[in-house]
Amino acid sequence: MHALAVIHLKDEFPETYVQTWYTKQTQLQIYSNFIRPVRGPKQWASLSNMLPILPPTLRRPPGRLIKVRRKEPDEPQTTKRFSMRGVDMRCSKYKRIGHNKRSCKGEVGQNIPVKRHKVGVPTQQQATPNQ
DSSP: OHHHHHHHHHHHOOGGOOOOOGSSSHHHHHTTTTOOOOOSSSGGGGTSOOOOOOOOOOOOOOOOOSOOOOOTTTTTOOOOOOTTTOOOOOOOOOOOOOOOOOOOOSSETTTTEEOOOTTTTOOHHHHHHHO
């Protein structure tokens, strides 16, 4: 719009600034040839010296591979997930119900601290022989 305003201010014709391929005469020359439709393979020109066109080679897509098999649409979609609802937590260190290993504070029963010993160092009970 600004270019047209400047062209009119100069008292010139806008057609002089248009490229030749946008003119009506050029468009008529482009579409003047009649394109004949081809009805089928019998009218196709045979090219015997041409190699067959092969599909592109498959490339491995980037990212992590999918390990789970994709199921067919008619296969049942079963997922086995077990709920922990109704199961009591049990500490794997002291085999007590009510807490787990992560929240264990080293206490058994009535908040009595457990004496921990190092592996390989004999405790007093192991050092004294049974009578």
